[in-house]
Amino acid sequence: MKYYIIAGEASGDLHASNLMKELKKLDQEADFRYWGGDLMASQGGTLVRHYRDTAYMGVWEVLINLKSIFRNLNDCREDILRYRPDVVILVDYPGFNLRIAKFAHHHGFRVFYYISPKIWAWNTRRVKRIKKWVDKMFTILPFETDFFAKHNVPVVYSGNPILDAIHDRANKNETREEFLNRHQLPEQPIIALLPGSRKQEIERLLPDMLAIKNYFPEHQFIIAGAPAFQLDYYKQFFSSGEVKVLFNETYSLLEHSAAALVTSGTATLEAALLNCPQVVCYKMWGGAITNFIAKKIIIKVPYISLVNLIAGKQVVTELFQIDMTREALKNELEKIIYDTSYRQKMLAEYDRLRQIMGEPGCSHKTATLMWESIVSE
Incomplete structure (x- = not known):
């Protein structure tokens, strides 16, 4: 055929x-x-x-x-x-x-x-x-x-x-220590950044994701590199040595991260299935005008992330368009990392999501x- x-x-x-x-x-x-x-x-x-x-x-x-x-x-x-x-x-x-x-x-x-x-x-x-x-x-x-x-x-x-894809992923039985050693990473807990696979997504969201790095000095920020881009492309967004970019390691990165900042799309579901607490981010051209048109006219569902849509309720916070600010991103990430009750509630909902999704x-x-x-x- x-x-x-x-x-x-x-x-x-x-x-x-x-x-x-x-x-x-x-x-x-x-x-x-x-x-x-x-x-x-x-x-x-x-x-x-x-x-x-x-x-x-x-x-x-x-x-x-x-x-x-x-x-x-x-x-x-x-x-x-x-x-x-x-x-x-x-x-x-x-x-x-x-x-x-x-x-x-x-x-x-x-x-x-x-x-x-x-x-x-x-x-x-x-x-x-x-x-x-x-x-x-x-x-x-x-x-x-x-x-x-x-x-x-x-x-x-x-x-x-x-x-x-998750079931068949490479290095699925790897420990966190083995993951860190393989990539020569320090022991600090990881914040994974998934700014998307398209140039427009990356250029709109990655600067905001990186801007809050200084609020979390005890964590290391690592970018999941999209396969269509090279390391040199990502280097324009940060100073040398400040952040590491890993290619073809998204699942392992999510699995061993304390939290993730994720561009809305398939990656939100992947993060949930790999049990990584997350903040969902999305920002398009047009600012407040696009925000109004999208929410009042175009979008027919109550959520933009697959996690919330499948669950039928808000499991993860969605920062969409005008709500996608650096301050909001910082505040939500702080809750995920430091508020134990908030974090555990999200992880419990992830368990329910995996049951819905099946085998x-x-x-x-x-x-x-x-x-x-x-x-x-």
Whole structure:
């Protein structure tokens, strides 16, 4: 079978790579062509475009890069027609992937969507497009499944791929002492900084995260480096020797940290599953204007973090837009570190979250469901 897969960011690259690994076990002749990243490339096939060259965040960045976006869309459409896959598998990344879904459907290609766009949070009208253009939706959150079923979209809940990634992580049995020795780190407790995988996220959030470092002299601040960037990129944000950046170590870093400052997204759920208390951060272009529009018009759910959405209540504090200030960040981190009752309550809610999420096996289950759907038609 020929599989054309499109992932537009680091988390999509991770989950798509795990899906590819499982598809290869089922399909000995699997041939992959994809838009994604290094993890997908490690599974073989042909990488057409890396996500670091296609990801744009926020209204302003999209507007000033429209020419590049449209060129990428046209390149992708032409590439699909040349390749003629048995199935097009779209992984999140809705701004780009919904346009490709329409194109692929109209040209007679089977379309699967793995990891739903968050249309239940904003722009719920997109569900009508998904119903028209997507043959089957594979969701990773139970409440997403209910949402699509209500709108008569063919949907299957296949568990959550983060559980697989965490279960199969490198150095999972490593002690804190071994982790510190491996990276030549001092004994100080760690504050992990996860400023995101996109340039716009990092440049908006990392300076604020680093600005509160002096309030916590007994802790060491360590940045989880995104795979699309090099160390030199991060060095512009701090003085030499002041902070360490670790690449390909996010899970180990979270596991051995006292707390984390996390950009809203998949990483919030990863931190919770690894039992790391956290503050959720998010800031876009536009300040108070964007804050008003987002809260009053666009966002249709009460929370922005997956942790709170899955739990159905506030488990972690979310500092969104105008609330994302250095003072607020400092105050919340102080509570997490020094208020034992506050910290233990969060960790107890993490236990409940893990029970809701269930066991690993999502990638295998999703690959099996996709394979069976293809060969049965």
